[in-house]
Amino acid sequence: MVVLDPGHNGGNAAHPEEINKPVPAGRGQVKACNTTGTATGAGYPEHAFTWDLAQRVRTLLTARGVRIVLTRPDDTGVGPCVDRRAAIGNGAAADAVVSLHADGSTAAGARGFHIAHSSPPLNAAQGAPSLELAGDLRDALVGAGFPTSTYIGTAGLSPRNDLAGLNLATRPSALVECGNMRDAAEAATLSSPDGRQRYAEGIANGILGFLG
Numbered sequence: 001m002v003v004l005d006p007g008h009n010g011g012n013a014a015h016p017e018e019i020n021k022p023v024p025a026g027r028g029q030v031k032a033c034n035t036t037g038t039a040t041g042a043g044y045p046e047h048a049f050t051w052d053l054a055q056r057v058r059t060l061l062t063a064r065g066v067r068i069v070l071t072r073p074d075d076t077g078v079g080p081c082v083d084r085r086a087a088i089g090n091g092a093a094a095d096a097v098v099s100l101h102a103d104g105s106t107a108a109g110a111r112g113f114h115i116a117h118s119s120p121p122l123n124a125a126q127g128a129p130s131l132e133l134a135g136d137l138r139d140a141l142v143g144a145g146f147p148t149s150t151y152i153g154t155a156g157l158s159p160r161n162d163l164a165g166l167n168l169a170t171r172p173s174a175l176v177e178c179g180n181m182r183d184a185a186e187a188a189t190l191s192s193p194d195g196r197q198r199y200a201e202g203i204a205n206g207i208l209g210f211l212g
Helices: 046-062 082-091 128-143 184-191 193-211
Strands: 002-006 022-026 029-032 068-070 096-103 114-118 157-160 173-180
Touching: 002 046, 002 082, 022 082, 046 068, 046 096, 046 193, 082 096, 096 128, 096 193, 114 128, 128 157, 128 173, 128 193, 173 184, 184 193
Parallel strands: 002 068, 002 096, 096 173, 114 157
Antiparallel strands: 022 029, 114 173
16 A cells, blocks of 8 residues: 655645644654645646646556555645654555655756655664665656756755654655756646656656565
8 A cells, every 4th residue: 555645735825824833843853734835937836736646646556456545635725734644654554655746946957856765764664665665766757757856865866854754754755856846847847747647657667666
């Protein structure tokens, strides 16, 4: 069973009092419950991208007999908070938890995808299993023709100690930043149904490779 965690939510921007409240983020940190996410220059929001992508990945994996749980039921709600998203994956005893995002870097030349994983690991699941999941996702996205990030991580992998979903995970977990929404060329791909389908196929293949 796989938990897909489409980042953010369509109602977040209208409820700042809810999404700004502090919640546990692991390693003794607290963070805002959630955020509104980024958007392309043309206004296509990250929350809509991640929701659409999650539906596509779910369809592909369900067709291969994989049971899917989503951390949110639609793209019109608020949250859930980042600690709750982690708890959904943990409580489901998921074989893999994959968070879906797109980045919003304004750095010159910033483009490409990266896969975040917990580092240093806080438990066994955050160690070799999560690193394997991240590597399988990276390899599948490269195989689908997507370039690795020019601005964060190394060879498409980004060790992180500040992401609540990864810090709080007790199941193999990784976070996919599919590309940079502020880069015009990548924004065009992220905004197009064909582009999102290509991302979905890469991510689904990465998950299937991990599940073996």
